[in-house]
Amino acid sequence: MTGKLKKVGAVLSVLLPMAAAGQAAAQSNNPITIGVLTPLSGTYAPIGQQVKWGTELAVKEINAAGGILGRPIRLLYEDEEANPSVATRKAEKLFQSDKVDFLTGVVNSGATIAVGQVAERNDRLMATTVSLSDAITGARCSPNVFRVNAPGGMQALGLAAWIKQNNPKARVFAIGPDYEMGRNTVDGFVKQAKELGLSVVGQVFAPLGEKDYTPYFGQIRQARPDVLYTSTAGNDTVRLFTQLQEYGLRERLTIVGASVAVTAQNIGAIGAAAEGFVTVAGYSPDIDTPENKKFVADFRKAYNADPDLYGADSYGLIYLYKAAVEKAGTTETAKLRKTLEGFTWQTPQGPKSVRAGDHQAVMTVYVLEVRNGRFTIKEKIDGQTAIGPDTCERF
């Protein structure tokens, strides 16, 4: 018992980045280091927290069970600040001076694309568990970048189909944050909606971290929409929804959106204004499988909070890395990449597989609706139907 406790203690101290430097030398096997470059401050800090928790929980479990190929995992955190220029600088530091074997955690889509180039230059692999922009595994794909979460395009397809089915004559207005992710998700959704014959009556892009959305309400009122699509995230969604409610616009609109819009982190702050919000995402804590129930219970025990899609996707990624490294027998980039392509692994969400052509994970997605402050599953969409064509031409 004490031996086991000691072991857990040693593993825990390895997890603490502050203590890591001192502890690393004490480990007999040289650890595998994974850089977690995720927003620890700013608008996206709540997302970064889930990424951190999901990653940490998986690492704890794996280290307690003997690590990967007998080597423990060590995590190194850096604050991404949801800012591509900060992210590239810190990624460079993680690759060059910390010599991390693998990089994860990047949230901002622009940052993911930029950090992908840094990973290529350093000949290391990275993955995102959050970024939505289709470009990451499409027009701007990289042989060194993998994505294990459902991209914007997958969500857009599901949402547009859901609107079409429920209100074929809906007038749709789209709003998104003004950067790579917002532009890409709104464009993707508008394209899907138009293809299905919905009338798109307007779109607007607000700066990331916008404090007051009321200046846009003039445009929204003018367009008289029935459905509002949003890909705002974190605090931005809190403000958008509560200000819509303040101005009496909330009850006149059906709000749908990207999975980043409403999450476990901001749903409490949004309160009643979140009711009825519909999204398409690759995860819900309500997924009724023994694997997921165990994951949710462990997660709650460790962090006193429910996992959301970021936590779940980040958790699953570490198991992908473990399984692939064990199969390849090495962390060496070229061999590991080859193993990862087409690889299928188990996650609390069910099996996922990496599409070889663009490094996008194929996964089941769900139409979710907020009811009484919880996401409830309305429909299930098969991964192969939702994923769309492979548009990556670089490899």
Next chain:
Amino acid sequence: MTEAIEYLQFVLAPQMLNGLTIGVAVVLVALGLSIIFGLLDVVNMAHGEFYALGAFISMSLYSLGVSFWLALVLVPLIVMPIGFLIERGLIQRVYQQDQRHVLTLLLTVGLSIIMEDAFDLIYGPNTMRPENPLPGSTELLGVIVPNYRLFLLAVGVATIVATWLLIYRTRLGAMIRAAAFDKHMTASLGVPVLRVYAGTFAFGVALAGFAGVLLAPIYSVFPTMGHDFVLLAFTAVIVGGIGSFYGAVLAGLLLAQIQAISSLYISPHWSDPLLFAIMVAVLVVRPQGLFNWMGRS
């Protein structure tokens, strides 16, 4: 013709009203900044964090069962002694040196970073939001205005007027202005100058804290919220004229109005460049600020 009236009623008028409420919010933050800037000659880079401090203290008070109305009174009273101690303990120590501007700037930047991280550690990164104490909306001349924004307008105007009265119409205000104008002369007349400085700083940050409580139901509460208004508030202070009371008020309202109306016609991501272009133009053409004809230069 009816179309024009409809446009005015449903699009332009609500937009201008929104601009006005945002303007009042900006002025509430800018006012404290301008007072500390104008009277103490200290650029308080941590001003936004004091705004956040007010909001976070109010969240703690709510969880103790304190009502919104009581918090509105209590929070400035709690922030004020904190501000007083920070001025006496930190700012005053570097204030007398030659490198005063640089030192106070660096000191308050450091303070802002520490405060922001402290919020994150104590309250966590997740967004919080107090319930709107005045839900619902009122129709004014056919324009729908949320009740809380009307309340914000009224309280904002009352606060601005009260601050003006305090500084320009009371003995205390006269002492503050005198201490700012000529420290040695004022001290020789028996005014405790150092305490007046600390008190002025405390008053300025208490105003920011008050704004924090007032704006939290609309803008929500999270560790980096301090960045939200402070840039616009700085712009208002610079455009209005550094240290000018009227300047900060007028420029704050004007800039928010420009932002609100311009966002109807141009893409919103141009509204910040537009504001800063105005600031640059003002600095080039009239560096003392647009409205700085009555304050000291």
